Amino acid sequence: MDDLDVWLRFLLVVLAAWRVSSLLAYEDGPGHILVKVRHWLGGGFWGRLMDCFDCLSVWVAAPFSLFVAGKPVDIFVAWLAISGATCLLDRSLGKSVVFHATSTQDQNQDNEKMLRFTKGADENGPGRPPTAPS
Numbered sequence: 001m002d003d004l005d006v007w008l009r010f011l012l013v014v015l016a017a018w019r020v021s022s023l024l025a026y027e028d029g030p031g032h033i034l035v036k037v038r039h040w041l042g043g044g045f046w047g048r049l050m051d052c053f054d055c056l057s058v059w060v061a062a063p064f065s066l067f068v069a070g071k072p073v074d075i076f077v078a079w080l081a082i083s084g085a086t087c088l089l090d091r092s093l094g095k096s097v098v099f100h101a102t103s104t105q106d107q108n109q110d111n112e113k114m115l116r117f118t119k120g121a122d123e124n125g126p127g128r129p130p131t132a133p134s
Contacts, residue, residue, distance in 0.1 A: 009068050010085075012067075013065075013068050014086055016064060017060050017061045017064050018089050018090060020060045021053055021056045021057045021090070022090065024050060024056050025052065025056050038050050038051070053087070053090055054087050057083045058083045061079050061082035065078040065082055
């Protein structure tokens with residue numbers, strides 16, 4: 001493998017690991033399947049793991065490290081490097097803008113629904129969308 005091939009593989013693996021970790025930690029998934037999995041896992045070890053991007057990146061990076069390295073020591077170092085780069089990428093991108101409904105009082109209307117956006121984490125945890133008021 002030449003140097004360019006190794007760096008290209010590493011870049012692809014970091015992007016893939018970030019995408020999978022982001023999907024598992026922050027998103028509902030197609031057909032809300034990840035919501036159902038989180039509900040099924042509950043508040044135990046596996047359920048909490050699904051809510052922690054940094055924790056997930058460690059385990060998601062493990063199989064991807066085989067794509068980058070061949071020797072056992074290189075695989076271990078690649079595993080940690082992929083997880084670290086995935087975490088750095090997630091932090092550098094910041095949290096996405098999340099829209100949620102909130103009630104406001106207006107002179108012409110009693111209870112108008114408006115969309116407000118927030119950036120970053122709230123009481124639901126990092127990357128979790130805020131819950132709309134009932």
